[in-house]
Amino acid sequence: MTSPTLTPTRTWSAVLFDLDGTIVDSATDIMASLEHAFTELGLPVPADDVLRSYVGPPLLDSLRMTAGFTDAEAWRALGVYRDHYGERLLASPVFPGVAGVLARLHAAGVPIALATSKPESMARAVLEHNDLTQYFTVIAGASEDEERSTKADVVAHALRGLQVAGVDTENSVMVGDRGYDTLGALANGVPTILVEWGYGSPAEAGDALAVVHSADQLRNLLLG
Secondary structure: OOOOOOOOOOOOOEEEEOOEOOOEOOHHHHHHHHHHHHHHOOOOOOOHHHHHHOOOOOHHHHHHHOOOOOHHHHHHHHHHHHHHHOOOHHHOOEOOOHHHHHHHHHHOOOOEEEEEEEEHHHHHHHHHHOOOHHHOOEEEEEOOOOOOOOHHHHHHHHHHHHHHOOOOOOOEEEEEOOHHHHHHHHOOOOOEEEEOOOOOOHHHOOOOOEEEOOHHHHHHHHHO
């Protein structure tokens, strides 16, 4: 990704964070559970680059569109995946420096929300395991039944949660790693900063406000 000039120009009223590929390095564990699901269903395991493309967007949609599953097949695969991934969920490490960014934002009084397409219960468990829950005003994720799963819906859910908590969301910003994060945030009028340490490609950076390659750059862009 090519990074635009990183000059703070405003004070953000709230910051929304993606989880997988932004806060935690979960690709290896997610891909292993996807491989398990395909194997259990007696299907060829996709190449690593295809498996990696599943990380971020709603998995049920990816199973339908990328794998070509029917609704019934996608739900079955999702169940096998979740059973396996639930045992690996807490193994994914936090990316270097990200916990420090969250701590600095919190100390500066900037409200933080999580906005992830991972099921909300799983997302909360990951934050709690890594002692990060304390920094978040709102934890928003996909619903267990996948009725709320698109990034646009999850971001809207996070913004509503912040508003209920009395937070001004007029000048909010999203931090993510995929073009999917950018589009979901833009659907809610929120610009996005993409992080290079995640799972996106340069082609996904076109609609982003900025791209950062380190936690220090991210902190500076968010706090000045």
